[in-house]
Amino acid sequence: MRLICLPYAGGSAMIYARWRRLLPSWIEVVPLELPGRGARMDEPLHTEMAGLADQLATELIGTAWRSPYALFGHSLGGLIAFEVAHGLLARGAPSPQILLVSGTEAPAMRDGSRWQEPLDHDALRGELSRLKGTPSEALESPEIMRHALPILRADFLMCGNYVPQQRKRLPCPIQVFGGDRDETRREALDAWRDETSASFRLDVLAGDHFFIHARQAELVSRIAALLARQSRRQPAAVGAEP
Numbered sequence: 001m002r003l004i005c006l007p008y009a010g011g012s013a014m015i016y017a018r019w020r021r022l023l024p025s026w027i028e029v030v031p032l033e034l035p036g037r038g039a040r041m042d043e044p045l046h047t048e049m050a051g052l053a054d055q056l057a058t059e060l061i062g063t064a065w066r067s068p069y070a071l072f073g074h075s076l077g078g079l080i081a082f083e084v085a086h087g088l089l090a091r092g093a094p095s096p097q098i099l100l101v102s103g104t105e106a107p108a109m110r111d112g113s114r115w116q117e118p119l120d121h122d123a124l125r126g127e128l129s130r131l132k133g134t135p136s137e138a139l140e141s142p143e144i145m146r147h148a149l150p151i152l153r154a155d156f157l158m159c160g161n162y163v164p165q166q167r168k169r170l171p172c173p174i175q176v177f178g179g180d181r182d183e184t185r186r187e188a189l190d191a192w193r194d195e196t197s198a199s200f201r202l203d204v205l206a207g208d209h210f211f212i213h214a215r216q217a218e219l220v221s222r223i224a225a226l227l228a229r230q231s232r233r234q235p236a237a238v239g240a241e242p
Contacts (some may be wrong), residue, residue: 001097001227002069004030004060006077006084008103008212009155010148012038015212022220027227028067032056034080037151045154049083049162056080057087070098070227074212076155078104079162082195085170095172097230099196100223102177103209105184106191107164124149127156169197175226176202177219179211 003023005016013031020029034052036045046052073081078101085096125145174196178189186204193200203222207214 001026001231002028002030002067003223003227004032004069004071004081004084006032006071006073006080007034008073008075008077009159010152011077014038018216019220022217023224024228026231027224032060036154045151047154047157047161049079049158052158053080053083053087056084057091060084060088061091061093068094068097068231070100070230071096072100072102072223073104074102075104075209076159078102079107079110079159082107082170085172086165086167089170095170098173098175098226099170100175100177100226101192102212102219103179103182103184105188106195107162108194109185109188109191110159110162110164121145121149124152124156127152169195171197173199173201173230176200177211177222178202178204179207179209179215180204181206181208182211183209 003019005013005019007013007015013033016029016031019031023029033040034046035043035055046055071081071085073079081099082101085099089095174192176189176192178184178186189202192202205211205215205218212219
């Protein structure tokens with residue numbers, strides 16, 4: 001099983017590097033880097049979801065046939081994963097075994113109006129502080145912010161520009177994760193059930209928007225169990241980092 005992972009706004013695919021050591025060996029973790037960051041720093045940033053999803057689906061289409069696969073994304077990454085799933089299906093790829101979405105509202109429940117215009121540096125720093133996912137020393141570092149804020153600005157514009165399309169529901173199950181202290185509304189998480197013609201489940205973990213880090217072991221364990229079920233395997237114990 002290949003687990004293709006999409007990062008959150010402002011993030012790099014490297015946030016999933018540790019998962020390779022935590023998940024069973026039969027799960028191949030594939031952190032998907034987005035243009036404009038990490039190893040793809042020289043590529044232009046996207047501010048339109050349709051263009052990004054089209055590019056990623058085109059890049060993945062050659063590998064999506066190799067073995068069963070699942071998609072995971074947190075926050076903005078969850079929305080990208082959803083759009084990439086549709087893009088792969090439109091190109092004739094097999095359906096994902098399951099779509100795993102974390103910490104983001106269903107497409108029909110989103111309101112990105114406050115991000116439709118580019119945010120200045122102070123507003124971007126305020127968003128980072130509000131979401132509680134960035135250490136204070138990083139927020140206070142001019143060097144780190146100089147590299148991070150243009151990426152975050154583009155990602156927020158992508159959120160603001162996003163308009164969901166009318167399409168058939170995905171044929172794969174959708175599993176949604178949320179944090180019990182996250183600002184994301186419960187009904188907006190539950191509305192993901194309208195995006196699948198298969199099964200749906202919502203699990204709420206302890207934590208704020210970045211429960212993906214604070215509750216990493218629990219989240220990864222649940223993902224391993226879900227993928228084992230989809231693969232008809234016996235669940236295996238999730239490994240611990242050294």
